[in-house]
Amino acid sequence: MANITIETLTKRFDDVVAVDDVNVDIEDGEFIVLVGPSGCGKTTTLRMIAGLETPSEGQIQFDGDLMNYRTPQNRDVAMVFQDYALYPHMTVRGNMKFGLEEEPDFTDEERKQRVEEVAELLDISELLDRRPEELSGGQQQRVALGRAIVRDPEVFLMDEPLSNLDAKLRAQMRTELQQLQEQLDVTTVYVTHDQTEAMTMSDRMVVMNDGVLQQVGEPLELYHEPTNMFVAQFIGEPSMNFLDGSYEDEAFVSEQLAYPFDDRITDGLSAVSDNDRLVLGIRPEDIELHDPDGEPQGETSHENHTAAMSVTVVEPMGNENVIHLTFPDSSSGTEDLIAIADGMRRIDADSDIHVHIPPEAVHVFDAETGDALYNRRLEHEGNVIQI
Amino acid sequence: MARESLADIDVAGIVRGMNARRLGIYIVVTLFIAFFLAPLEAGILTAIKTDASIANTMPFLPPGADGVTAENIGTAFSQLQGGIINSLVMAVPATLITIVFASMAAYGLTMIDWRGQVGILILFLIGVFVPYQAVIIPIDKFWYQVFPLAQMLEPVARLKLVEPGHLQLVPLTITHIAYGIPIVTVLFRGYYQSMPTSYIEAAKIDGKSLTSIYKDIVLPLSKPMFGVVFIYQFTQIYNEFLFSLTIIKYANATAATMTLVLSGIGASISGVDYGLRMAAAFLAALPTLVLYIAFSEQFAKGLQTGGA
Structure with missing residues (x-):
């Protein structure tokens, strides 16, 4: 077990900057997930921690020891690869024992025993004498995990280990992996492009884009208080809605919508002056949909933060419906907002609907830089904090 | 409608x-x-025909009942057996050593990063394209004047383990190894490039040394490729004539290889004995045929996976 310190880590491949000035402190026993779209530098970062790539600049330290020029062999890390990298000519037992042979503190008998123990833990004891090609994808995945666990390393590194599994198995393995990591209490760095995996598994997550670290934090922190538009749209499914407009007279004004800000929001926008370009962000799950001839809070008015829109597409998911909405006089013709409605509620395509955007749930971003100017409030152990 | x-x-x-x-x-x-x-078919039929039958029938037609003989094959075998044994004694070790060295070289050139790699690789690629004709005279000079290995080894022959004449097979074997390594390295390189890099990386992270990675991972996974390359290289060396002629020189030398002996069989001032020549050609080809049949499955598998 070790804590990992990453300082001003940079990796250049010829002219391409794959990882640009990344700083992260990973605590002992922490489950950290590096997440971002493909090509964002997350895998390169992981490979630098493993020692498979040498950093161009910056430092990687385990417990204060500089790792930059240490070969992978001497770092005491274990890695689970995306393709599992199980050796086809060895049995499962052979695969699991292979890495253990280099650990000096074990006798041969202890090694055998250790393999049996880990196989027991992962419920793959009966597969020990089979070869990888005879196993299903899920079983291969377990063996790959077992090969890493057997070595009892300082750090676990995982490179999209679940991406080759089908959706159901992936969800199951997610929970299992998380429990396993908690049980073993080994510092784990996990790379994925799947924000659901990142959200559900991590103690803290690191969001990267174009080689640049965007934000580090606990999953809910990133969900509620994203530092910029990239994090805001990357976390959450479906993505956060963005409306382009400008700041006019303490309100957000776009072609179709005038949205007055209350005091809480305007306090946060002290640096913004009139006519500055803004982006209003609202998560689909926070949008409230009202029947046009229903309850009084459904009335369309600016003060009420409610607008009349029409439904273009309804995607039924069972537990919920994903509703695509457009403003009636929208010139673009594409949908302007996506909202989520309860699965039991009946909403028809092409119907008109009143859309309430609750002011306590909106985010405001700078249109130029994408930085968050105001985030919704999140209750933290009784204290109201605001970023 | x-x-x-x-x-x-x-x-x-x-x-x-x-x-x-x-x-x-x-x-x-x-x-x-x-x-x-x-x-x-004409070759096989000619090999079993008597001289009279050869003169009287078309080459591709079967002989009459009285025109069949096993004499040609018998004579060919007795004349050729020494040559075939010499060839096998030379070709089998030459092939094996070539393959082992080439696979190591390919491992170093494909799966490990080091400075100057490209320069070395280019040397190997050039080695593939050096024509036989260009090296005949240097080889002759080298093995007879610069480094007369066969002569140097003569004290070994005094131990009565081998006849002195056979010692010339040693420089021939070494020549074949040197000449074969570049092309076989290139074949192995193609195969190793198609192997997932994660195998090597996983082993590195598991603490394995480069030697251990080669021995425990790369070598066992190269098996199908070994089959392909063995057939290819063995056939090359076994059928090769020019180096044998350059180094051993005479068809009646003790160390004469199969191809050298074959070139002299059935040819004399009195005329060409077609039956004997055909019989000898078939006997000479048998080892390679047996090899193809024995390894055909591995050969096909290796070609599929190797992209060679």
């Missing part, structure tokens, strides 16, 4: 047309088979 037009189609005509086409294909295929197999 639609139904009527469907009924109008002449189904029987299509069937007939297809048959004519198929028939045409079969005829062409049969002609090709005959074209390729005729020399072989």
Whole structure:
């Protein structure tokens, strides 16, 4: 077990900057997930921690020891690869024992025993004498995990280990992996492009884009208080809605919508002056949909933060419906907002609907830089904090 | 309308047309088979014919009942056996050593990063394209004047383990190894490039040294490629004539290889003994045929996975 310190880590491949000035402190026993779209530098970062790539600049330290020029062999890390990298000519037992042979503190008998123990833990004891090609994808995945666990390393590194599994198995393995990591209490760095995996598994997550670290934090922190538009749209499914407009007279004004800000929001926008370009962000799950001839809070008015829109597409998911909405006089013709409605509620395509955007749930971003100017409030152990 | 037009189609005509086409294909295929197999068939038949029968029948027609003889094969075998043994003694170690060295070289050139790699690789690639003719005279000078290895080894022959004449097989073997390594390295390189890099990386992270990675991972996974390369390289060396002629020089030398001996069999001032020559050619080809049959499955598998 070790804590990992990453300082001003940079990796250049010829002219391409794959990882640009990344700083992260990973605590002992922490489950950290590096997440971002493909090509964002997350895998390169992981490979630098493993020692498979040498950093161009910056430092990687385990417990204060500089790792930059240490070969992978001497770092005491274990890695689970995306393709599992199980050796086809060895049995499962052979695969699991292979890495253990280099650990000096074990006798041969202890090694055998250790393999049996880990196989027991992962419920793959009966597969020990089979070869990888005879196993299903899920079983291969377990063996790959077992090969890493057997070595009892300082750090676990995982490179999209679940991406080759089908959706159901992936969800199951997610929970299992998380429990396993908690049980073993080994510092784990996990790379994925799947924000659901990142959200559900991590103690803290690191969001990267174009080689640049965007934000580090606990999953809910990133969900509620994203530092910029990239994090805001990357976390959450479906993505956060963005409306382009400008700041006019303490309100957000776009072609179709005038949205007055209350005091809480305007306090946060002290640096913004009139006519500055803004982006209003609202998560689909926070949008409230009202029947046009229903309850009084459904009335369309600016003060009420409610607008009349029409439904273009309804995607039924069972537990919920994903509703695509457009403003009636929208010139673009594409949908302007996506909202989520309860699965039991009946909403028809092409119907008109009143859309309430609750002011306590909106985010405001700078249109130029994408930085968050105001985030919704999140209750933290009784204290109201605001970023 | 639609139904009527469907009924109008002449189904029987299509069937007939297809048959004519198929028939045409079969005829062409049969002609090709005959074209390729005729020399072989003529060779085998000539090998079992008596001299009289050879003179009286066409080469590709079977001999009459009184025109069959096993004498040619017997004579060819007794004349050729020494050469075949010499060739095997030279070709088997030469092939094995070439393959082991080349696979190591390919591992170093493909799976490990080091400075100057590209320069070395280019040398190997150049090595592939050096023509035989260009090296004949240097080889002769080298093994007879600069570094007369066979002569140097003569004290070993005094131990009575080998005849002194056989010592010339040693420089020949070394020449074949040196000449074979570049092409075999390139073949292995293609194979190793298709191997997932994660195997190597996983082993590195598991604490394995580069030697151990080669021994425990790369070598066992190269098995199909070993089959392919063994057949290829063994056939090359076994059938090779020019280096044998350059280094051993005479068909009647003790160390004469199969190809050298074969070149002299059945040819004399009194004329050419076709039956004997054909019989000898078949005996000479047998080891490579056996090899192909024995390794055919591995050969096909290796070609599939290796992209060689």
